[in-house]
Structure formats: structure tokens, C-alpha cells
Amino acid sequence: xxxxxxxxxxxxxxxxxxxxxxxxxxxxxxxxxxxxxxxxxxxxxxxxxxxxxxxxxxxxxxxxxxxxxxxxxxxxxxxxxxxxxxxxxxxxxxxxxxxxxxxxxxxxxxxxxxxxxxxxxxxxxxxxxxxxxxxxxxxxxxxxxxxxxxxxxxxxxxxxxxxxxxxx
Numbered sequence: 269x270x271x272x273x274x275x276x277x278x279x280x281x282x283x284x285x286x287x288x289x290x291x292x293x294x295x296x297x298x299x300x301x302x303x304x305x306x307x308x309x310x311x312x313x314x315x316x317x318x319x320x321x322x323x324x325x326x327x328x329x330x331x332x333x334x335x336x337x338x339x340x341x342x343x344x345x346x347x348x349x350x351x352x353x354x355x356x357x358x359x360x361x362x363x364x365x366x367x368x369x370x371x372x373x374x375x376x377x378x379x380x381x382x383x384x385x386x387x388x389x390x391x392x393x394x395x396x397x398x399x400x401x402x403x404x405x406x407x408x409x410x411x412x413x414x415x416x417x418x419x420x421x422x423x424x425x426x427x428x429x430x431x432x433x434x435x436x
Contacts, residue, residue, distance in 0.1 A: 270425050274309065274321055277421070281305050282328045297399065299407040300373055301414065302329060306347045307368045308411075308418035312359060315351030322347030342379045346372045365415040366408055373404045 281301050289298055302325050310318025326340030350368045357364055377400045381392060389395075 270429065273421065273425055274317070275324070277305065278321065278325050278328065282325070282332065286332060294406060295402060297402045297406055299410050300376065300403060301407075301410075302326075302343065303346065303373045303376055303407060304369055304411050304414040305418065306343055307350050307365060307372050308415045309422070310347045310350035311354060311357055311365060311368065312418060312422040313351070314354045315348045318347030318351030319344050320347070338379060338383075339376070342376055346375060359419065362412055362415060365411055369411045370404060370408050373407050374400075377403070 285298075285301050289301060292298070306318065306322045306325055309321055313321075322343035322345070323340055326343035329339045329343070330337050350372065353364065353368070381395065381400070384392065384395060
């Protein structure tokens, strides 16, 4: 149940990221829903599931949008690091998802900046000012909604898991 739900969620986010979410662009900047969903489920489910979710979301991203490869690795690291905070985190607290999404989006975008530097792009300040900072702000603005939805989905998953364990 859990694997199917989370796998389906990754696939749905991927499809929406490439189609419907393009309609909510502001100044040609779209929020990064992969970062939001990976951070949310990593905080709710732990580092192992966060890393696995990040890996598969990153593979999907690399195969579909990948102008630069390596998102599978960076999303996996993001999921693992955010999941390490799970034991010290109250799930009802909405501040940590904001902080982790901010740092996570900055982390993911730093890989893009490194790729641009390696390709010889010299206008890094432009990318930070015009693309990366607005994307981080936009992604963080939507984090509360995505975290609340993720929290409810996780509660349903845990209820189903608890019922199936209590059968025996």
C-alpha cells in the first residue's frame, strides 16, 4: 500500500509538474514540487524512505527534464538528510518543512549553478537573482499546502498499515 501510494504520488507530481503546474508560472518561474514532496515525506517517513523517494523522483526528473544529469543523486541526498531530522521533529510543526524546503531548494539549485559554471556560463548572479531566488520563494510559499496534504496522506497510510498489522 505504502509503496504504491508513494510511487503513484511521485508519478502524479511528475505529470503535473510537466503539464498543469506550468500554468501557475509567475515570471516564467515554476515552483519545485519535487523538493516539496520529498522534504514532506522525508520528514514524515524517515531517511530511508526519503532517500528512496528522492532517488526515484530524481530518476524520473533526469529522464524527462534533464538538461543536466545528477538530480537522482541530489534528490536522494535531500531525502536522506531531511529524513534524519524525523526523530527530533513534531509532525504537527510546520516551521521545519519551511526551513528544510528552503535549504533543500537551495541545495538542488546549487547543483544547477555548478553545472552552469562547468559549461562556461559566466552570468551566475543573473541566475541567482532572476531564477533561483524567485523559485525558492515561490516553492516555500506553497510548502504549507503541500505539507498539509502530505501529512494527511501519511496519516491514511499509517492507519492502513496499523490495521493490516493488527489482523494477526
